[in-house]
Amino acid sequence: VYESHPFDFMLAHNIFIDTVSASLYACSPRSLGATDQLRVYSLANPEQPALRATYNRNDKVHDVFVRNDTAYCSSSFYGFEIIDFSSGDNNWQNISELRSYPYQGYNHSSWINEKGIGVMADETHGLPLKVIDTRNLANIRVLSVFGPRMGDTTSVPHNPFIKGDYVYVAYYLDGLQIYNLSDPENPVRAGFYDTYPDPDYKGFAGAWGCYPFLPSGRVLVSDMQRGLYVFDVTEATRVDTLPVANAFSMNPVPATAYLDLSFPSTDTGAVAVTVSDMAGRRMLHQKLEVFPYIIQPIRLTLPGYWVPGSYIIQVQTAGNLYKRKFTKR
Template identity: 40%
Template sequence: MRSILVCLQLYLFTLNAQDSWNVNLVFNWHDTSLPATFAYSNVYNEIWGFEVNNYDYAVIGSTNGTHIFDVTNSDSIYERLYIPGAAQGGEIVHRDYHDYKGYLYIVCQEGASTMQILNISMLPDTAYLVYDSDSTFSQTHNIFIDTSSGIMYAGYVKTLYPSPLLMGMAVYDLADPLNPVEVYYQSTNVHDIYSRKDTVFLNSASDGLEVYDFSNPSSPVFLGSLTGYAFEGYNHSGWLFDDGKHYVMSDENHGYPMKVCNVEDLNDIEVVSHASSGVDPNSIPHNQIIMGDYLYVSYYHDGLFIFNISDPTDVKVCGYYDTYLPSDHASYRGAWGVYPFLGPDKVLLSDMQSGLYVLDVTNALNYNNIVKNYIKGIKVYPNPASGQINIDIGNNEIGPVKLKLYNVSGHLLYEKTLSNRIESLDLGHLNIKGLVFCELYSLKDIKVHRIKS
């Protein structure tokens, strides 16, 4: 019986925008009546999700406000609520969300905005605003609530009272969820924040990654930092691995890969690997969330990419879904955010031009189950390649091998039987461009290996 011996991803210049692999579309919503932003013609921004009373909900921001969808039944997804923003229109680029103790917190960075708090505890029957005011702050770029301590962290904050003040970051105690109390602020800019049990990772823009102990929120203690790393740019966002030993972060610069950092010793944070979509030399990861052994990334221009991170030193793509059809990568369009916590059949994605996506990533998660057993020593290089590839099966006794190349749509592009331990193939005449999947078949027991160079 013929079995897959090797399955790998091979990049052949030049890379193009992709369609999908191992990810299926469940639902898409886009309201053409909503205004686009003056910058980049974006209509939508952040995505969030929550479960309450056995119902699942998706939250997406737009230039006009907040849209909440009931996604409980994949066959009948619909918009359940719309919350108008205090500020609306073409100037609105950023909204952000987090839920805590039956409340959804809604913020915005532009215009005469407010913080809004929505009581969601009685859904599906009803939900209503219980707070809509600029008394705490008028604007903020984003928020993160550490639910273990009831502390809300906010980046790029503008307050109006008692006098206008711009803060790089502010921290609020949610002991009373309807009355956030400021307990700390700093002037140094922080773009994004991740906190787990009061250990707080600050993606500090041009100042790299910083880590603090906020167990006493009014007096944080510095624990460590990382600067001067390869591909350092505008440190934008990040997420901690479930085991707490590694942290993945992205710099919002064209062509810069994500960095996987070992954070077991915060006095010596080390980048142990890089990961990228590989779609274009200018691809940019925007936001990322980790659930289990999988990293979910919303990429500008490239859509959703899912990576297996079970080995932090060898991060592998296992699925993707492109939501932005144009092939340009020079701007900041396409996917904004991702939310995977409603389950593999309800992964939420927001695209700035085309709206809300509900995606089924079951195949992407199952894909890696067949990759755990593999034959070591097989090499396919160079990768990326410009036409010629070399295949070295090493010292493995596997007999004749058949090579097959497929494009992202699953169409067979090329096949050949290999009889030598090392083979060089010139594929230039095929004029293959973009992401290509290479499979090597043997006649022996199933052995599967993915190679990433």
């Protein structure tokens, strides 16, 4: 047990231990009279941690993932940074950063797999998760975006953790969300459990931590209101039960105020969306911007004056026409 002196270390938002180099990374640590963005401590002698380096270059480092002395920093509103601490003694090197990216908000946390593919979470209501490619440090790219309720301002992610081909996300009001990342340009939801069944709102409640690394394979989830959950995710992570990735989908059904559409399209520019009633009268026609992702997420607002009943929606891309019936309450 080590008890620090208040002039050395009082608290931190989060820590990450790099077991390869026996180093502890403390995010936004505070001591009496001093606050840093990131500190690195050597745990070579666990009873007497020694400060190796401090980092105070840009915005607050809210969270960090570390592998082999390389820190992948979620740096709040500054964005995403990769810092090399291998030299020690404050001889760190900023080797890459991502300052601007689609659906950018408060860069909260990330996790990177062994191949250099990661998931980045912006803790900003209504913004989706991002799959990022860090293999070319000169060109970090966002490969795709995904989430359980795209564009819904009551939906906000907290912490992602990658194990194998799956990312496990503590997703506040949306509970535990599990996505298959075997195709990083096309994440597919494999399972979920809503730990917060109460009405959604634009706030912070529900699942804010998860842990998928137990030897048993079970997943732990901590919920702010309801405590600890233990999940058996065997069925969700079976490859033969993986949902079809290229299917057109819409949620919620029945719909009330909006309709979330998800469909495959590598087109850029715009797609045409048309809604007609069952008599064939055109109720809505819009051209909506799409992004260069495999799966397009679009939220369609349904006017309040539309009468409850059945409608036909058509989505025209450069290569496909999707046509479905839906019910409005």
